[in-house]
Amino acid sequence: MSLDFTDLEVGRGEEKLVGSPYRRLEDPIFITKGATYVGDLEFDDIAHISFVRSPVASANLKNVDVSEALGQPGVIAAFTAKDIEIPAIINWINKVIERPFLAKDKLRFVGEAVAMVIGETKAFAEDACEFVNIDYDLTTPIIDPRQSANNEVSLFEGCTSNIVASIEGGQVAQIGEVRIEAEFVNQRLAPCPMEGRAVVATIDGEMLTVYISNQAPHSAKRSIIRYLSIDEGNLRVITPDVGGGFGSKIGTYPEEILVPYIARKLNRTCRWVETRSESMVSLGHGRGQIAKVTLGGDRDGKIRSYCLSVIQDCGAYPEIGANMPALTRWMTSGCYDIDSVDFNSISVLTNTNPTVAYRGAGRPEAAYAIERAVDMFATEIGMDKAEVRFKNFIDPKNFPYQTKVGSTYDCGNYEESLRRVLKLANYDELLVDKENRIKDKSDLLLGIGISSYVEITHGFPAKEFGSVELISGGKLSVKVGTLSHGQGHRSAISMIVRDVTGVDPCNIDFYQGDTELIESGVGTFGSRSMQSGGVACKRAADMLVTKAMEFLSNHLDVDLDKVEFSWHEGGQFSVGSMCLSWSDLYRLAKNEGKVLKASENYESSSPTFPFGAHLAVVEVDVETGKVHLRDMFAIDDAGNILNPLLAKGQIHGGLAQGISQALYEEFIYDQDGNPLTATFADYGFPTAAEFPQFRDELMQTPTSVNELGVKGIGESGTIGATPAVVNAVMDALSVYGISHIDMPLSPEKVFSAIKIAKRSK
Amino acid sequence: MITSSFEYVAPRSIDEAFSILRDSDGEGKVLAGGHSLIPLMKLRFARPSILVDISRIDGLSGVDEKDDFIEIGAMCSHAVVARSNLIREYSPLLAHVAAQIGDAAIRYRGTIGGSICHGDPASDMAGALFATGAVLVVDGPSGKREFKIEDFFTGFLETTLDPEEILLAIKLPKVSGKYSFEKLQRRSIDWAIVAVALNQVGDGLGVGLVNVGPTPVGFKLSLTSDEDTSALLEQFSEIASSLTPPSDVFGSSEYRKEMAKVLFSRALLNLV
Numbered sequence A: 001m002s003l004d005f006t007d008l009e010v011g012r013g014e015e016k017l018v019g020s021p022y023r024r025l026e027d028p029i030f031i032t033k034g035a036t037y038v039g040d041l042e043f044d045d046i047a048h049i050s051f052v053r054s055p056v057a058s059a060n061l062k063n064v065d066v067s068e069a070l071g072q073p074g075v076i077a078a079f080t081a082k083d084i085e086i087p088a089i090i091n092w093i094n095k096v097i098e099r100p101f102l103a104k105d106k107l108r109f110v111g112e113a114v115a116m117v118i119g120e121t122k123a124f125a126e127d128a129c130e131f132v133n134i135d136y137d138l139t140t141p142i143i144d145p146r147q148s149a150n151n152e153v154s155l156f157e158g159c160t161s162n163i164v165a166s167i168e169g170g171q172v173a174q175i176g177e178v179r180i181e182a183e184f185v186n187q188r189l190a191p192c193p194m195e196g197r198a199v200v201a202t203i204d205g206e207m208l209t210v211y212i213s214n215q216a217p218h219s220a221k222r223s224i225i226r227y228l229s230i231d232e233g234n235l236r237v238i239t240p241d242v243g244g245g246f247g248s249k250i251g252t253y254p255e256e257i258l259v260p261y262i263a264r265k266l267n268r269t270c271r272w273v274e275t276r277s278e279s280m281v282s283l284g285h286g287r288g289q290i291a292k293v294t295l296g297g298d299r300d301g302k303i304r305s306y307c308l309s310v311i312q313d314c315g316a317y318p319e320i321g322a323n324m325p326a327l328t329r330w331m332t333s334g335c336y337d338i339d340s341v342d343f344n345s346i347s348v349l350t351n352t353n354p355t356v357a358y359r360g361a362g363r364p365e366a367a368y369a370i371e372r373a374v375d376m377f378a379t380e381i382g383m384d385k386a387e388v389r390f391k392n393f394i395d396p397k398n399f400p401y402q403t404k405v406g407s408t409y410d411c412g413n414y415e416e417s418l419r420r421v422l423k424l425a426n427y428d429e430l431l432v433d434k435e436n437r438i439k440d441k442s443d444l445l446l447g448i449g450i451s452s453y454v455e456i457t458h459g460f461p462a463k464e465f466g467s468v469e470l471i472s473g474g475k476l477s478v479k480v481g482t483l484s485h486g487q488g489h490r491s492a493i494s495m496i497v498r499d500v501t502g503v504d505p506c507n508i509d510f511y512q513g514d515t516e517l518i519e520s521g522v523g524t525f526g527s528r529s530m531q532s533g534g535v536a537c538k539r540a541a542d543m544l545v546t547k548a549m550e551f552l553s554n555h556l557d558v559d560l561d562k563v564e565f566s567w568h569e570g571g572q573f574s575v576g577s578m579c580l581s582w583s584d585l586y587r588l589a590k591n592e593g594k595v596l597k598a599s600e601n602y603e604s605s606s607p608t609f610p611f612g613a614h615l616a617v618v619e620v621d622v623e624t625g626k627v628h629l630r631d632m633f634a635i636d637d638a639g640n641i642l643n644p645l646l647a648k649g650q651i652h653g654g655l656a657q658g659i660s661q662a663l664y665e666e667f668i669y670d671q672d673g674n675p676l677t678a679t680f681a682d683y684g685f686p687t688a689a690e691f692p693q694f695r696d697e698l699m700q701t702p703t704s705v706n707e708l709g710v711k712g713i714g715e716s717g718t719i720g721a722t723p724a725v726v727n728a729v730m731d732a733l734s735v736y737g738i739s740h741i742d743m744p745l746s747p748e749k750v751f752s753a754i755k756i757a758k759r760s761k
Numbered sequence B: 001m002i003t004s005s006f007e008y009v010a011p012r013s014i015d016e017a018f019s020i021l022r023d024s025d026g027e028g029k030v031l032a033g034g035h036s037l038i039p040l041m042k043l044r045f046a047r048p049s050i051l052v053d054i055s056r057i058d059g060l061s062g063v064d065e066k067d068d069f070i071e072i073g074a075m076c077s078h079a080v081v082a083r084s085n086l087i088r089e090y091s092p093l094l095a096h097v098a099a100q101i102g103d104a105a106i107r108y109r110g111t112i113g114g115s116i117c118h119g120d121p122a123s124d125m126a127g128a129l130f131a132t133g134a135v136l137v138v139d140g141p142s143g144k145r146e147f148k149i150e151d152f153f154t155g156f157l158e159t160t161l162d163p164e165e166i167l168l169a170i171k172l173p174k175v176s177g178k179y180s181f182e183k184l185q186r187r188s189i190d191w192a193i194v195a196v197a198l199n200q201v202g203d204g205l206g207v208g209l210v211n212v213g214p215t216p217v218g219f220k221l222s223l224t225s226d227e228d229t230s231a232l233l234e235q236f237s238e239i240a241s242s243l244t245p246p247s248d249v250f251g252s253s254e255y256r257k258e259m260a261k262v263l264f265s266r267a268l269l270n271l272v
C-alpha cells in the first residue's frame, strides 16, 4: 500500500469529499515516522518524577519519611504532602471533601499518591521510591458500594454519610400484568489507553509550558492556573499526539498539577510518564454501577412502566464518575414509548480508585439495564425478543420525542435499524439453528442477543472554537478547540473545509491542542467533536469565502454581487471574465496588509441522540462455561456520515470495548481493597483474536440540530454491544431457566450457573 | 514497572556462563527468552544482580536425532519446536502444544528451557513433557546430571536446579502413538485455566496436567483397550480428586478440578 495517497480513488475529482471513504491524513506519519507522544519529546537537562503510592486502601497516615530516599544515587529531591504549598482541591460536589495533592492524614485507596521522588533518570527515581517509608495505622476499608450507602461511619469527617450525590424519584406506580425485577451490575473497568498519563513542564523565564496527554488542554490550563496561581499569559499548554483516553483524560489529575508545580519549585524541566502499574490503579476507572430495575408490562408485549434505581461507586474522591447517574437518567427508557418511567440514584464513596467518564459514560449503563430487562420480559411472556421491541419502539413519526424523564430525542427510526440488523444477521435461520441444537442436546448451545440502543451525544452543549485562515500559497490554516486523540479529526475537518473552499486537504494545515495557537477550546469527549468543532470550522470556512469575496469586491471596486465563487478546481473566484485562485487572493490581500481569516465560536442548541441495533451470536460450551462470540452485527445511525472509514473505525473500537466488558474485563478489589487485576496478566484486556470480523452497516437519519446533520459516533459500540452479547448468552442459557449472570461472563460464572440450574431441576 | 538495576552479560561459552554464575554468589540468574523473568523483575519480585543471557552460547538451540530419542536444546523457542520436522515426527504432541502457546511474538521469544526452569505449574510445555516422559540434561558445578521430569519440580516456581546450574537439553523418547491436548483459556493469549496433554507411549497413556497444583504434574495410566474409556475416566477421577489447583481471577480451585475432568474426557475422545 502506498502512503502518499497517489492511489486514492476519492478526493481527486470534482466531487464533494464529505461522505466519501477518504483515507486518513493522519496515518502516513503514524505508520512511517511514528507519533509524537509526551514521552518522546526531547529536552536538555530533564528531571524525572516517580510517585510513591499507597499500598493500602484505608489507613491513618502517621508519617512519610523521604530522608533515606534523598540519600540514594541520582536523587534530586523528594516531596511529601508537607512540602506541597498548594491548598487541597475542594471537591466540586461537596465542599467538605478535600483532596490533597499528596495523601495527608489519611490513605484512601491503593494507588493514591503519597510522595514523589525526582531523579536524574527515571530509573534512579524508581529505585529511590523504595526507600520512602510510609508509617500508617490500618483502618477498616469500605469496598462494596451497597455497604457504603448504609454505613454508619462516613469516610470523610464532616460528611453525614457516604452518599455524595443523589437524584430523587422512583416512586412510579408499577402497572401491567407482569412484573420483572432484577439487579444488574456494571462492573468497574480500567480504561487502559495505550499511552498512559504523561506530563512535561518546562520553564523559560516567567513562561511555563506544560505538555500533557489529555483530551481537553484548555481546561487543563484553567486547572493549572487555579492551583499554581500563575498568570494566564505565562502558561502555555500543549497536547501532542495522544495514545487514547476513552474519557479517563478529560479531567486534570493531582499528579498532573504537581509536575509543573515541582518544575517551578526546582526551576528545572520535569517529566512524569506513568507506568502501566500506576495506570491500572490510579488512572480513573469506568462504570461501577449497580442497577435495580422494575419493569411492568402486559402479556400482549406492551411495556407499561419502568423504574431504574442506581448506586454509583465514586471511589475514594467524588470525581466526574459521581455524576454518571445523571447521564444514565437521561437515557432511562431507551428506545421505548413507556407510559410511566422513573429514575433515582445515589453516588457513594468507597476506598477504591475514583471513577470517571469512560467511553459511553452513563449511557451504556442505561442501555444495559433496559435491554436486559426487555429481554427478561420477553422471556417471561414467551414472546420473540425482536417482536417485543417492535411493539414498544417510539413511533418514527413522533420525533422530536420527549421522554418521561425529560430528554428530547431529536430524531430516530428504531424499527428500521432493528429490521436491518435482523436481515443482516439472517435472524430466522439463527432461530432454527438454535432450536436444532437444543433438540440435538448439543453441548454447544447457540445464543442470539439483540440490543436496540439510543444514546445522547454532545450532552452538554458548549461553545466550541474553529477558525480558517488563508495563508501563503493559497493554503489554509485550520484551528479547532476539540482534541482528536485517535479519532481522525484532521481528516474529517479538512474534508468539511475542502468542500466549502475547494482547497485540497493536503494543502490544509490543521492545528489543535495548543492553548497559544487556539484561542479557546472545550476538547473531545461525549462524542461531541463534529457537532461542535466540526460545525464551527464549517461556518468559519463559509465566512472566509464571504470575506474573501467582500475583499475582492472592495479591491476591484465592483459590486459584491458581481463576485462569484465556486469550490471547483481548488476554489475559484470570478469577476466577469477574470478568474482568481486562493493563492491570488492571498497575494492581493497581503499587498494591502490584510489577513483573510474567519473564526467561529459555535454553540449548538441541543444534544443529539444517535441510535442503532446490535446483534450478537454466541456459542456457549455448556461443559466448561466458555462463551465464544461467533458473530457481531451492527447497524448504527449517527446522522450524516462525514467519512465512513472514520465512522467505522469508531464503531469497531467501540464494539471491541463493549464486547470486552461483557466477556472479559473487570477491575477487581478484594474485601480489603487490594487490586487483584493490576496487570495485563490478570485484567482481561482483549486482543484482536477475541473478536469475529464485525459485520456492520451505517444508517443515516440526519439531525436538524446542526447544519452538518451529524450526531456523535464515538461511543455507540460500548453502548449497544454489551447488552447484545449478554442477551445472547442468556438466550443460550434460557433452556436451563437461567435469567441473569453478572458481567464479565467468565467460563466459571457461566459453568456455575448451569451447574446450579441443573441441580435444582 | 521498571526493574531494579542489574548487570547484563552474554557469554559465548557454557564454561564462561558457569564461571559468571559462580562469581555472582547466588545473585546471578540465567536469562533465556525473558518472558517470565523480566516481568517478575519489572514488578521487583525478582532482583538478580546479574543476568546471564545464554542465547549466544553455541549448541543450546538445536534439535538432534539420537538412536532412540531426540534431544532438544534448552534455548529452542516455542516457534522452533512447533516447526521442527524432527519433533513433529518423533514427538508430535510437543510440536502441537508449542504451537498453541501465547501468540506469535511469545512463541518466538519464549524457550522450552525457560518454560521448564521457571517451574510454573501453568507451563503447557511441562504438561507435554510429562505426558511424553522427558529427561532433562543439566550441567553445573557438580557435573552433568539427568533428571526425569517427575523429579524436577519441587514447589511453586521451584525446581531442583541449583542456582549455578544450567539446563542444557531435553531428551524425549521417539513416540508414534496417538496424542491430544485440550486447553481451556480465557483470552487467546492467556495461560491455561487448565490444560490436559495425553500421549500414548508404549502400552501406557502419559498424562500431563497444567495449572492444577503448585507444580506441573503428570502420571501414566495403563491402556488396556482402545475402546475402554470408562476405566480410564475412573482412574483419572480418582487422581483428580486429590489435586489442589490454585484459585485466582481466572478460576477457583474447585472449578479447575472439574475442568480437569472435562478436558481429560475430551482429550480421550480427541486422541489422534
Ligand SMILES: Cc1cc2nc3c(=O)[nH]c(=O)nc-3n(C[C@H](O)[C@H](O)[C@H](O)COP(=O)(O)OP(=O)(O)OC[C@H]3O[C@@H](n4cnc5c(N)ncnc54)[C@H](O)[C@@H]3O)c2cc1C
Residues within 6 Å of the ligand: B029, B030, B031, B032, B033, B034, B035, B036, B037, B038, B054, B074, B075, B078, B100, B101, B102, B103, B106, B107, B109, B110, B111, B112, B113, B114, B115, B116, B117, B118, B122, B123, B124, B125, B161, B165, B166, B167, B168, B189, B190, B191, B192
Ligand atoms: C503473555 C504471555 C503468555 C504466555 N502464554 C503461555 C502459554 O499459553 N503457555 C505456556 O506454556 N507459556 C506461556 N508463556 C510463557 C512463555 O512462552 C515462556 O516459555 C516462559 O515465559 C519462560 O520462558 P523464557 O524462555 O522466556 O524464560 P525466562 O523468562 O528467560 O526464564 C525463566 C526462568 O527460567 C530460568 N532459566 C531459563 N532458561 C534456563 C536454563 N536453560 N537453565 C537454567 N535456568 C534457566 C531463568 O533464570 C528464570 O528463572 C507466556 C508468556 C507470556 C509473557
